[in-house]
Amino acid sequence: AQTVTQSQPEMSVQEAETVTLSCTYDTSENNYYLFWYKQPPSRQMILVIRQEAYKQQNATENRFSVNFQKAAKSFSLKISDSQLGDTAMYFCAFGMTSGTYKYIFGTGTRLKVLA
């Protein structure tokens, strides 16, 4: 069975600074997806960034980038030039590439961006 662990329940960062959120996972699968989702108080889960395990290159989306270490089963999210609107819960998730496509989520990290 797959597990996802986020060891930082809460983090804060000054506006315009950089912050890194940690995620580790466990699986015996060779191919899979990893995701970071953002959940603001509106409750809607918003996809921030996606990584396919067979791709060695780290995914980037504007101010968001990941450090994917497949051997170490680590998938951290770096947010550059933090903005007040980045304040939210962030969830790391593991997804299969076949079968049910269900996701396994971590317990989340609450990020607060300070003015």
Added chain:
Amino acid sequence: GAGVSQSPRYKVAKRGQDVALRCDPISGHVSLFWYQQALGQGPEFLTYFQNEAQLDKSGLPSDRFFAERPEGSVSTLKIQRTQQEDSAVYLCASSFGGSGYTFGSGTRLTVV
């Protein structure tokens, strides 16, 4: 539609009541998922549909939970004889496959 729509946004039920939660996925998305998110936790998988077929219901916590998607589009999650431990946000998501869901805003269920 442009996004995944869920209704109602909030639902308060007395213990023992039956509730029905609705999800209207993105048009054309064959895959539909239901997740349960307890307070302060990450979402947990409940069930998965591909078109009208319920291919995985391994996450449904008890036989009081039932989901359907009879025409392969709108889905309903029904909870019978609600209990306090059923209080949570219920999230619906849809996708073409597994490369990234689109979630709705969820239904917050409070059982009193």
